[in-house]
Amino acid sequence: MLAGAELADEIGFAAVTVSELARRAGVKVPSLYSHVRNSQDLRTGVALLALEDLADRGSAALAGRAGKDALAALANVYRDYAREHPGRYAAAQMPLDTETALGSAGPRHSQMTRAILRGYDLAEPDQTHAVRLLGSVFHGYVSLELTGGFSHSAPDSAESWVRILDALDAMLRAWPPTPER
Amino acid sequence: MLAGAELADEIGFAAVTVSELARRAGVKVPSLYSHVRNSQDLRTGVALLALEDLADRGSAALAGRAGKDALAALANVYRDYAREHPGRYAAAQMPLDTETALGSAGPRHSQMTRAILRGYDLAEPDQTHAVRLLGSVFHGYVSLELTGGFSHSAPDSAESWVRILDALDAMLRAWPPTPER
DNA sequence: GCACGCAACCTAAAGGTGTTAGGCGAATGT
DNA sequence: ACATTCGCCTAACACCTTTAGGTTGCGTGC
Numbered sequence: 393m394l395a396g397a398e399l400a401d402e403i404g405f406a407a408v409t410v411s412e413l414a415r416r417a418g419v420k421v422p423s424l425y426s427h428v429r430n431s432q433d434l435r436t437g438v439a440l441l442a443l444e445d446l447a448d449r450g451s452a453a454l455a456g457r458a459g460k461d462a463l464a465a466l467a468n469v470y471r472d473y474a475r476e477h478p479g480r481y482a483a484a485q486m487p488l489d490t491e492t493a494l495g496s497a498g499p500r501h502s503q504m505t506r507a508i509l510r511g512y513d514l515a516e517p518d519q520t521h522a523v524r525l526l527g528s529v530f531h532g533y534v535s536l537e538l539t540g541g542f543s544h545s546a547p548d549s550a551e552s553w554v555r556i557l558d559a560l561d562a563m564l565r566a567w568p569p570t571p572e573r
Numbered sequence: 574m575l576a577g578a579e580l581a582d583e584i585g586f587a588a589v590t591v592s593e594l595a596r597r598a599g600v601k602v603p604s605l606y607s608h609v610r611n612s613q614d615l616r617t618g619v620a621l622l623a624l625e626d627l628a629d630r631g632s633a634a635l636a637g638r639a640g641k642d643a644l645a646a647l648a649n650v651y652r653d654y655a656r657e658h659p660g661r662y663a664a665a666q667m668p669l670d671t672e673t674a675l676g677s678a679g680p681r682h683s684q685m686t687r688a689i690l691r692g693y694d695l696a697e698p699d700q701t702h703a704v705r706l707l708g709s710v711f712h713g714y715v716s717l718e719l720t721g722g723f724s725h726s727a728p729d730s731a732e733s734w735v736r737i738l739d740a741l742d743a744m745l746r747a748w749p750p751t752p753e754r
Numbered sequence: 755g756c757a758c759g760c761a762a763c764c765t766a767a768a769g770g771t772g773t774t775a776g777g778c779g780a781a782t783g784t
Numbered sequence: 785a786c787a788t789t790c791g792c793c794t795a796a797c798a799c800c801t802t803t804a805g806g807t808t809g810c811g812t813g814c
Contacts, residue, residue: 532713
């Protein structure tokens, strides 16, 4: 799987194929079918690896931090990982079937986001709403940045990132009460 | 291209292929190569169509609205479109090369988001930061929801959505000043 | 009316990827 | 010594992509 992950970073997750992997490894294609069930399995393996990897970095970054400090730390783990390992990051976004997703490191990610919210005063169900919002921003921003959405215009994407984290921090501290509807 | 878009909604954007399209149309595969340059071109065509379609709906929804009303209207256009036309929505997320992207309806989307911010008091460069944040949330939330991220747990995803829009509205009204750094 | 050109379709063929089946040889455990 | 297992192989099939080149039919302009 590791070889697949490196391949993904090099040529893009979409181009990760059994054939290409065999070519790099200097073996014939069918030889890999002893190690990988099928093409889908290869991609899923890379995705699971990336999710684990990312979760490990997240919990390391979160250790000993709270509040905005924790928010920025986790957010930067995602952004930095995507820039360092674009193929792996793309893999981590791959839709997994329910069973695989539950067995993956995916749940650790939402737990980490929830952990950040301990530094803010949010009761359920607002805490879950906030988890979903933060997840959306992390995923959305990083993926837009990666596919070049913000690349060719001022201000710099890095500047937007820190200001967005400022704004999210302020928002979480002043989370609006449920209005009458 | 329209046939390709319908195909995408039916079987998923990733499965949109010249062969499958030919099969549905009842013609032989090479016949389609008079209408489509290649497979990539087919997918790009669907993406451009979806971007246009989405931009049209967005500007219709925005007409005559301002402030939070406008925010919710545009946000719901994205979410509803993704639920109604998942294949087209996925197509709209396809990375395009710079030239194609500039010629697409993509820029209209950022213009629409920027238009929403006229209802809030934001000067540059904060306005751009906010555009990027809103884009990230719209894209991130809808894509996570679509791939089943929030599907199997309370509270309901629709509830989170309205609360997130509440929070974004509050955040834009109280956008934090640039701190000393 | 008729020849021309073009549009839309076809067959043939070649190259790439995914996958299964079955075989061969070397290392390993008994 | 022998059987098992592991890692690799060849052969073969199915499917998708793409190019080349031929057919048909219809509308236009002469």
